[in-house]
Structure formats: structure tokens, C-alpha cells
Amino acid sequence: MAAPTTTPQREGEPFLPAPFTNTVPPPELVAQGAEALLYRTHFLNPAKPAALKARPSKPYRHPTLDARLTKQRVLAEARILVKLSALAGDPSNEVHVPAVLSLEWDTARKVKALEAEQRGSRGGGAWLLMEWIEGHSVKELLRHWDAWYKSVGDNLAPEELTRQEDEVKKLLRRIGRAVGAMHNKGSVVHGDLTSSNILVRPIKDEHVQNGSNGATNDDPVTHKDDSSPPDLNGEIVLIDFGLATQSIQDEDRAVDLYVLERAFGSTHPRQEGWFDAEVLQSQAGYRGSYKGSNVVLKRLEDA
Ligand SMILES: Nc1ncnc2c1ncn2[C@@H]1O[C@H](COP(=O)(O)OP(=O)(O)O)[C@@H](O)[C@H]1O
Ligand SMILES: [Mg+2]
Structure with a gap:
């Protein structure tokens, strides 16, 4: 099988981790905070909207420390979401959160061979894909x-x-x-x-x-x-x-x-x-x- 073609991250464009660079139609940036970018995209099929929370690596931090911190944040958020989602089965439950669909805490590891050169030193970062909440x-x-x-x-x-x-x-x-x-x-x-x-x-x-x-x-x-x-x-x-x-x-x-x-x-x-x-x-x-x-x-x- 041929390697998927990836669109390299262009200078000045907001961080969008692989494999979402290949998503059609492309994810739409809906919010940009100090730590994370929030995209609206879809999961498995275009009729199922999903929220992609991408945490770019911080170029001013030491790469090892940076990878560890980003990983911790994404994993901590996912763990809490999974924990609170588990309450949803309880009919008296009154706390609702988006369901976790997928996550990756070391994009550098995954895309290294494919993209690292194109992306220069801007590897790393992590992401969390979750259920899109309408409203x-x-x-x-x-x-x-x-x-x-x-x-x-x-x-x-x-x-x-x-x-x-x-x-x-x-x-x-x-x-x-x-x-x-x-x-x-x-x-x-x-x-x-x-x-x-x-x-x-x-x-x-x-x-x-x-x-x-x-x-x-x-x-x-x-x-x-x-x-x-x-x-x-x-x-x-x-x-x-x-x-x-x-x-x-x-x-x-x-x-x-x-x-x-x-x-x-x-x-x-x-x-x-x-x-x-x-x-x-x-x-x-x-x-x-x-x-x-x-x-x-x-x-x-x-x-
Ligand atoms: N699961 C979701 N479904 C729909 N919109 C979302 C979802 N998650 C985040 N958003 C939107 O994106 C914004 C930023 O996401 P948030 O997780 O609050 O990141 P930040 O840490 O940057 O504030 C939210 O205020 C909300 O408008
Ligand atoms: Mg917020």
C-alpha cells in the first residue's frame, strides 16, 4: 500500500495534526485558545460531527519536557471525560460531557517518518477527538x-x-x-x-x-x-x-x-x-x- 499523501503544515498556518491534514472536507477551526485549537471535523463518516482539540508543541520548551507536558494534559482530559461519560448510563445522571472518540499524545512518533522533515522542528503536539456537542x-x-x-x-x-x-x-x-x-x-x-x-x-x-x-x-x-x-x-x-x-x-x-x-x-x-x-x-x-x-x-x- 502506498503511503498516504500528506499536506505539509505551511508556515503561519494553525497547527493541524496528521492524519487530519488528509480529512475531506478539511477540519474547520472554530476556536483558538492559549493552549489548544478546536476544530470541527467528523469521525468515521461525514454525518458524525466531532470536535478535535489539538495541542501544539511549544517551541520554546525543551522537546522532552514539552512532549511530557502535552501528553499529560491530553491524557488527563481524556481520563476525566471517560470517567464522567461512564455516569451517563445512570438515569438520574445530571452531568453530561462529550464522549471521547480517539486520541494521540505523541504525533511526532506517528508521523516522524512521513512528515518530520516537511514540518521542520514543529513535530510533537497531541490531540483529542471527541463527540461534537450541538448548541x-x-x-x-x-x-x-x-x-x-x-x-x-x-x-x-x-x-x-x-x-x-x-x-x-x-x-x-x-x-x-x-x-x-x-x-x-x-x-x-x-x-x-x-x-x-x-x-x-x-x-x-x-x-x-x-x-x-x-x-x-x-x-x-x-x-x-x-x-x-x-x-x-x-x-x-x-x-x-x-x-x-x-x-x-x-x-x-x-x-x-x-x-x-x-x-x-x-x-x-x-x-x-x-x-x-x-x-x-x-x-x-x-x-x-x-x-x-x-x-x-x-x-x-x-x-
Ligand atoms: N465537544 C465540543 N463540541 C462542540 N464545541 C466544542 C466542543 N469542545 C469545545 N468546543 C468549543 O470550542 C471552544 C474551545 O474548547 P475548550 O475545550 O474550551 O478549549 P480551551 O481550553 O481552548 O478553552 C469551546 O468554548 C466551545 O465553544
Ligand atoms: Mg474553554
């Missing part, structure tokens, strides 16, 4: 909600405003619930809880067969249509476990909540006032999510 992040949803609220302004009937505010509060309680389940049932602390790392996956409507997995063509969030509020219904899916650890310490859990509270305050000032009552104190939120949550909430208060 939007809580950050996008609340930003859209704010834009809608601003655009309708005084024309909004008070009872409609109350109804829409209740939808947001309901979402906040579901977030608290999901974090509680991750802490308690999963024995995991996230380490980087922000509204970008919490996704809302629309519940698939069995009756609407538009083949789009809930991301409808008239989605106001995608089309930045401020004339209607976003649909906040759906399943909370937690992502980005690159900094997560396995821990059942109250202190670690309290820090997780503190990080989320701070991130929320700076990103969503309009909803900040609801955070404590809905996310944390509600029986439908964190407080009611497990026995022992009160100790963590007390710790958070004392901090």
Missing part, C-alpha cells in the same frame, strides 16, 4: 439574551420580561445542578469553570425531522437576530477538562464555585445578581444536588 455555550446564550433585552427595551410587556427572566434563572439552576453532580457523583473538580465551558445542547425534537440535530436554520443566536430571545432549554454539557482533577475535597469544590462566580460576574453583569440564589442556593441548583453541598457553600461564604 451554544452559556456565554453565547446569555450574550444573546442581553442583546435581545436591549433591543426590545421598553416595548416589552412586564409579564413577558418576567417570563424570560425565569427562563434564565431556570438555566442557572440547571448549571448549579450539573456542577454539583460533577463534584459529587463524578468526584471531579473542573478547574476552569466559565460560561464558555458550559454548553447547552438542545433536546432533539423527535417530531421535527430536519436532520440538523437541533441547530435549526432560524436559530437566532447563530444568526445574531436580536428580535427574539434565545432558547435556553436543553441539556447542560460541561467541556474543557484540561485543568480538571479528581478530588472530593470541600476546599477544591469551593474554589471551583468561586472561579465560576468570578467569571460570571465579569462576563454577565446583568445576570450576576441571580447567581447566588439560583446557581448556588437553590434546591434545584447546587445546594440541592447532593448531601454535603452545604459544607462547600459554607466554605465559599467564608472565603
Whole structure:
């Protein structure tokens, strides 16, 4: 069998590890953070979308140390995802995460013979391929909600405003619930809880067969249509476990909540006032999510 032809990484292009350089259509870069690039691609067949989280090697780090660190991060994230995915079979489960599809922690080893020369010294890096989650992040949803609220302004009937505010509060309680389940049932602390790392996956409507997995063509969030509020219904899916650890310490859990509270305050000032009552104190939120949550909430208060 002939060796597969690879497209060499061009100078200045974002890191895309082999074998994804051969994927047709090519993966689409959707987010670029300090540590990782996030592509939308597919797995096995084009109808099955997948998220590729690629961690390039850092050219300024010693190659051996660099390979070890990148490997550790990818493996740690995959382990936590697999662990939390295992809870999904439990009908009372309230924490959802993307399923792990594949991973590689030493791309240099795999592609060395084929590509190393073309890629110069930019070998290495690691990647994690996971289930693609349809929907939007809580950050996008609340930003859209704010834009809608601003655009309708005084024309909004008070009872409609109350109804829409209740939808947001309901979402906040579901977030608290999901974090509680991750802490308690999963024995995991996230380490980087922000509204970008919490996704809302629309519940698939069995009756609407538009083949789009809930991301409808008239989605106001995608089309930045401020004339209607976003649909906040759906399943909370937690992502980005690159900094997560396995821990059942109250202190670690309290820090997780503190990080989320701070991130929320700076990103969503309009909803900040609801955070404590809905996310944390509600029986439908964190407080009611497990026995022992009160100790963590007390710790958070004392901090
Ligand atoms: N499984 C996924 N399905 C859909 N979108 C995802 C998925 N994983 C990540 N994303 C998107 O990519 C962004 C960056 O991914 P993330 O894992 O948070 O990396 P980073 O560490 O760079 O923040 C997320 O905020 C989200 O919008
Ligand atoms: Mg993130």
C-alpha cells in the first residue's frame, strides 16, 4: 500500500495534526485558545460531527519536557471525560460531557517518518477527538439574551420580561445542578469553570425531522437576530477538562464555585445578581444536588 499523501503544515498556518491534514472536507477551526485549537471535523463518516482539540508543541520548551507536558494534559482530559461519560448510563445522571472518540499524545512518533522533515522542528503536539456537542455555550446564550433585552427595551410587556427572566434563572439552576453532580457523583473538580465551558445542547425534537440535530436554520443566536430571545432549554454539557482533577475535597469544590462566580460576574453583569440564589442556593441548583453541598457553600461564604 502506498503511503498516504500528506499536506505539509505551511508556515503561519494553525497547527493541524496528521492524519487530519488528509480529512475531506478539511477540519474547520472554530476556536483558538492559549493552549489548544478546536476544530470541527467528523469521525468515521461525514454525518458524525466531532470536535478535535489539538495541542501544539511549544517551541520554546525543551522537546522532552514539552512532549511530557502535552501528553499529560491530553491524557488527563481524556481520563476525566471517560470517567464522567461512564455516569451517563445512570438515569438520574445530571452531568453530561462529550464522549471521547480517539486520541494521540505523541504525533511526532506517528508521523516522524512521513512528515518530520516537511514540518521542520514543529513535530510533537497531541490531540483529542471527541463527540461534537450541538448548541451554544452559556456565554453565547446569555450574550444573546442581553442583546435581545436591549433591543426590545421598553416595548416589552412586564409579564413577558418576567417570563424570560425565569427562563434564565431556570438555566442557572440547571448549571448549579450539573456542577454539583460533577463534584459529587463524578468526584471531579473542573478547574476552569466559565460560561464558555458550559454548553447547552438542545433536546432533539423527535417530531421535527430536519436532520440538523437541533441547530435549526432560524436559530437566532447563530444568526445574531436580536428580535427574539434565545432558547435556553436543553441539556447542560460541561467541556474543557484540561485543568480538571479528581478530588472530593470541600476546599477544591469551593474554589471551583468561586472561579465560576468570578467569571460570571465579569462576563454577565446583568445576570450576576441571580447567581447566588439560583446557581448556588437553590434546591434545584447546587445546594440541592447532593448531601454535603452545604459544607462547600459554607466554605465559599467564608472565603
Ligand atoms: N465537544 C465540543 N463540541 C462542540 N464545541 C466544542 C466542543 N469542545 C469545545 N468546543 C468549543 O470550542 C471552544 C474551545 O474548547 P475548550 O475545550 O474550551 O478549549 P480551551 O481550553 O481552548 O478553552 C469551546 O468554548 C466551545 O465553544
Ligand atoms: Mg474553554
